[in-house]
Amino acid sequence: MLSTNSDVRQFLGSEVITTYENAKVVILPIPFEATTTYRKGCEKGPFALIEASDQLECYDDELKKETCFEIGIYTNPAIADTRNNPHISLEEMLEITEKTVSKLIADDKFVIALGGEHGITSGVVKAYQKALNEPFTVVQIDAHGDLRHDYEGSIHNHACVMHRILEMGLPSLPVAIRSISRFEADLIAEKQIPVVWDWDISNNTEWIDQALAKITTKKVFLTIDLDGIDPSLIPGVGTPEPGGLKWHDTLRFLRRLFTKFEVIGCDVMELAPISDSVVSEFTSAKLVYKLIGYYLLNS
Numbered sequence: 001m002l003s004t005n006s007d008v009r010q011f012l013g014s015e016v017i018t019t020y021e022n023a024k025v026v027i028l029p030i031p032f033e034a035t036t037t038y039r040k041g042c043e044k045g046p047f048a049l050i051e052a053s054d055q056l057e058c059y060d061d062e063l064k065k066e067t068c069f070e071i072g073i074y075t076n077p078a079i080a081d082t083r084n085n086p087h088i089s090l091e092e093m094l095e096i097t098e099k100t101v102s103k104l105i106a107d108d109k110f111v112i113a114l115g116g117e118h119g120i121t122s123g124v125v126k127a128y129q130k131a132l133n134e135p136f137t138v139v140q141i142d143a144h145g146d147l148r149h150d151y152e153g154s155i156h157n158h159a160c161v162m163h164r165i166l167e168m169g170l171p172s173l174p175v176a177i178r179s180i181s182r183f184e185a186d187l188i189a190e191k192q193i194p195v196v197w198d199w200d201i202s203n204n205t206e207w208i209d210q211a212l213a214k215i216t217t218k219k220v221f222l223t224i225d226l227d228g229i230d231p232s233l234i235p236g237v238g239t240p241e242p243g244g245l246k247w248h249d250t251l252r253f254l255r256r257l258f259t260k261f262e263v264i265g266c267d268v269m270e271l272a273p274i275s276d277s278v279v280s281e282f283t284s285a286k287l288v289y290k291l292i293g294y295y296l297l298n299s
Helices: 043-054 088-105 117-130 158-167 182-193 198-203 206-210 247-260 281-299
Strands: 023-030 073-075 110-115 138-139 172-177 221-226 261-268
Touching: 023 043, 023 117, 023 281, 043 110, 043 117, 043 261, 043 281, 088 117, 110 117, 110 247, 110 281, 117 158, 117 221, 117 261, 138 182, 158 172, 172 198, 198 281, 206 247, 221 247
Parallel strands: 023 073, 023 110, 110 261, 138 172, 138 221, 221 261
Antiparallel strands: none
16 A cells, blocks of 8 residues: 555545545656756646645536545655655656556556656556556647657657657557657658647547547557647646647547547646746646546546
């Protein structure tokens, strides 16, 4: 059993505290930041999101239920916390992440990891790959390709995470992409990665069906870099890009994804709070709650 430290601030606050044993969903904060290159502060993201979640209403007006009272939600103590230990290496972070997520999977928990920088995702996904005996697709909501082989001297830079996924032999579905390098464009063409470009989404009312038709596995892992969402909705990210998914398009896509496929786990990355604004963390917290709701609906 992982720690049940009562001092850990809980997602949705004290009103819905559930013990680890009774929880089906585990929120896993990973406040690690080492390679961000524009706006800093994503190590503060997990706790800003959890704090903002205390202001959410428990009733989901779309699903017509109080999700949190129908499924146990437990908030795990943070791991790989560079706020308290800035000397944690990328390799150490990935090892800690993989080990922790592997334990949660073994305990039959549905994991939602909160970053922290996007490089964390390769450690999360590696744990799922080791635990499962079948392939799965990594669905990536993101503004950026994150397909560079290496960046600023590291293969574990946040700009390289999807290249690491590619090396694992896992298929991916990048969604809302609108910023890539020439190297990434050539790699996408060479590997025939089925990118759902942001430009095409903006001009196509059938994009969700067309996107989901590209997934060839029964199971998917969902990674959300919050800069994949329109920055007018979530401006507090490390590298904001014009365009991106609107709120209701995001929810429609996610609900269809959870309905059509078995979503085995999720992460939500790169929230970098803005001083004197709570818009980004509150919207991100609501997005996490919607993920839990869609999981409950299809579990």
